[in-house]
Amino acid sequence: MHGRLKVKTSEEQAEAKRLEREQKLKLYQSATRTVFQKRQAGELDESVLELTSQILGANPDFATLWNCRREVLQQLEAQKSPEELAALVKTELGFLESCLRVNPKSYGTWHHRCWLLGRLPEPNWARELELCARFLEVDERNFHCWDYRRFVAAQAAVPPAEELAFTDSLITRNFSNYSSWHYRSCLLPQLHPQPDSGPQGRLPEDVLLKELELVQNAFFTDPNDQSAWFYHRWLLGRADPQDALRCLHVSRDEACLTVSLSRPVLVGSGTETLLLTVDKSPLAVEWRTPDGRTRPSHVWLCDLPAASLNDQLPQHTFRVIWTAGDAQKECVLLKGRQEGWCRDSATDEQLFRCELSVEKSTVLQSELESCKELQELEPENKWCLLTIILLMRALDPLLYEKETLQYFQTLKAVDPMRAAYLDDLRSKFLLENSVLKMEYAEVRVLHLGHKDLTVLCHLEQLLLVTHLDLSHNRLRALPPALAALRCLEVLQANDNAIESLDGVTSLPRLQELSLCNNRLWQPTLLQPLASCPRLALLHLQGNPLCQAVGTSEHLAELLPSVNSILT
């Protein structure tokens, strides 16, 4: 039959495709070569713009070429008349938009647009906002575009209320939108500034309640959507705590002053400095971390000269000023006393009410009710379970301790992938509860035995503890932060899975250490203990290293000052 339709076979199609690709590749490579040659030769003229636009039009992720374009544009800025320049900018904006259509998530293209708009004398921000709206219409979760929108909104000074309404409209369309929720969390504090005295970054209660309702709608509709839960956590979260000195401790024996800070810092770097005055006169001292490593730490200490500790005066007053944190603390060492301290109590400051709290407990209580209602409908929803645990901790960690532990058990069962994370979180909460109980009891002895702990945290809160029992847990290490326990005399850590003792180092008062039934498998692991001057009694029964021949000799050699080592 003549003249009837016939379709190319698949081989013919493939061959045609191959030839086309080959041709394209050739053009691409030669254009790239030419651009690089011109750049090297310093020929930054319009021809480079033309060549780069050919390549970037097809592949907008070629970052070097965007740099090249910026160089050319900068050069041309000096040479061209304002009219010519305006035309140039117009083409550039049009070109950028066409590149964004090729790849709406190209870092280079969005960045170039930022750069260009930033250089314009009279940028048209309204058009940029419209561009963002258009791209977000197509993909409401394009975070590149969200970023750019925030830049534009800031430059154009768009009222936060308008931007908030914009996030509203996108959340209405699809609430699985981290960017949109996040933007809300930035806009709301701007719209409702708190009085200076109030905690910054927080919302007034009426606004908070409205937001909570919105976000509850989201997680009741789809409890598996994480974005809503994260926003919920932010809503109930507290602002970063104010910088503070938590504890100051002076020991006459060790001639040493220890300070515990509210966040880890690297003292001596940049503006982070600690100033010490003794009896109102400044004293230059060397600050170091308890474990001797130079890295950000909660706890710092310094040696005191004998003069500042002499017994002639009735008392010595030590004051530490944390310049960057704008905080200070004072403690007094009385005549005849071995030590003196001053500390913030964890119970007073509600240090451990995790990320939540500060809000009125009625708000938290009603959130807890809602979540429990949801949990009844969705007994296996991990986000709901976790939120319940956090709310209970924020409300009253000790009162809800038992319930919290039950929820942890359920949570671990429904989310076995995160079992280890949950164990660690549980350990943290249990430790916090124990510290609270210890402080209520006003003792320096902390019992953490039989708690299934997998990790030790908040050790900087335990500066004053003398006796610590960690037996019968699932600990695998005594971490470096343990070195902060400068007053520790007796440490029991039997029946764990400890393989590392990095933290048992330079503890000036440690006398007795029990490490029975752990996983210490060779004597060199005990090396850190050599730096504890008063260690006299060491229990090592039930460790693998006890099986080996010659262990006792080896240990005696390693720890000559320890009177009795039981293997």
Next chain:
Amino acid sequence: MADSLPTEFDVVIIGTGLPESILAAACSRSGQRVLHLDSRSYYGGNWASFSFSGLLSWLKEYQQNSDIADESTASWQGLIHETEEAITLRKKDETIQHIEVFCYASQDMDDNIEETDALQKNPSSVISSTTTKPLDSACLSEETHSLYATGHELPAKDTPKSDGEISLEVTDVEDTLAKEKYCGDKTCIHTVSDGDKDENKPIEEDNTDQPKRNKITYSQIVKKSRRFNIDLVSKLLYSQGLLIDLLIKSNVSRYAEFKNVTRILAFREGKVEQVPCSRADVFNSKELTMVEKRILMKFLTFCLDYEQHPDQYQAFVQCSFSEYLQTKKLTPNLQHFVLHSIAMTESSCSTIDGLKATKNFLRCLGRFGNTPFLFPLYGQGEIPQCFCRMCAVFGGIYCLRHKVQCLVVDKESGRCKAIIDHLGQRINAKYFIVEDSYLSEETCSNVQYKQISRAVLITDQSILKADSDQQISILVVPPPESGTCAVRVTELCSSTMTCMKDTYLVHLTCSSSKTAREDLESVVKKLFTPFTETEIDKEELTKPRLLWALYFNMRDSSGISRSSYNGLPSNVYVCSGPDCGLGNEHAVKQAETLFQEIFPSEEFCPPPPNPEDIIFDGDDKQPEAPGTNNIIMAKLDSSEGSKNLESPGKHLQN
């Protein structure tokens, strides 16, 4: 149209309804020579859409139908050879019955009415229930009319699209492409969002500041007749349904545009309310409590893969779906939503069928928008025409107003070999596909038909007012007592290009137990109130007012098996008319089944080749063949240009 057609074809298709048109496209696409005939003057048979005056003419035709005198058979008897016998076809269509028309809008005569044909017609069954006070109404309507008519010059659908619209369409395509991975290069469904469309609509007077309702008079309706595209069948496309899949696969979608149905409504305790069915709807709903939201979402999520959780329904297999729903902690309003608006089933339907229907609804969500349905702009009647166009592009020949007298059967083989048309021409073919309304009484003597009750209303307001007056809604009104059928209501706004501005086109459908008016009038009364000039009490005012109403019954031949027809040769295939269902699955399935029966080794409507892959046999030396390609594309373009295709075949013939 040339007087004589070619005499040799592979397939002759009689009737241009949806299944016939799909078959025509499929046959032509697979290389068959197709002749597609219809004795009517329009495409689509009972699937057609009409302008308002077109509909009036259609009604008139039915009322005059009975007068047609039987033509003498002598003219063609002589053409039958001795070895042959003839199966006569039916002369007049008898699928439509019980037509009743009511006009409530004021019929003032002051207006200068152009569509004389329509107005002259004053069928005996037209009952005007409005007692018009001539003076009053004339003044009033003149006033509103002059206000209304300003800036209303753009003629209806024949206007070539502006460039702006075309480029917007392209962006839409890109959006769809980005979201829908399955799309081929060009294949995709054009959904037009409100924003896009509004820009291109004629700018009309903004009447929002006017507290009074717009008064639309009958003469305005007639004047704007071409703004209306009134479907004889009221159907929607399930966005994961067979028809959408076929439109995409075959690339026929390029000939049509669609809008997403925007609302699923429910009628409960005398009130119309919106049903939250998608995730976004549930999230935004102000009516549902937090816990209801969860329970509804949970149930819907379960329905999406209910087969995976037999433990959840196994015990209720013997129960009805409504009984099953009662066990699922759903509050009564949620039960109503699921049963009537989402599953859209009768209360008596079984648990499994209910779950299946719910699942089908849900899996259609989100493909093109927040509801599972699409509506074709300019009406459902576009769809058969799109397939006809596809058929014509691949060489099919079209003749409307072309009656077929009889099928010619070879006595020896028992196979049909030709048809004889009204001009006495004998046309030979291998296969014959006939829409069942063409089959004679003799052929159909054993067939029992069901009926569909239909109503078409023109109203002045939406049944549920919302921020936007451009909503496309679907509502199922459950039967007041068991035993009767639920009534399906589809309300179309003017941006669907099926009715004039400030009016709504409402379709009601149910399977018949009595005449259409008897079946549907009670629902019409519940939802609407007749338009009157006089003041009415406040409660009634909240309902939309009826301007015009039409009731009719349509024959439903969808369930008829081929074996019920007498004496049909094996190479004559029968397509049925529209069924009562909401989707088009029956028509697509029927077309595909028949196609596979006729051509078991051929693919059904495969994607058309890319233009650059088309080469011509015998032109091997210049495979590019740029000239010929262009011609094909040009033909496609030109056929796309005009919406109201008289005969798509012409483009290829000349």
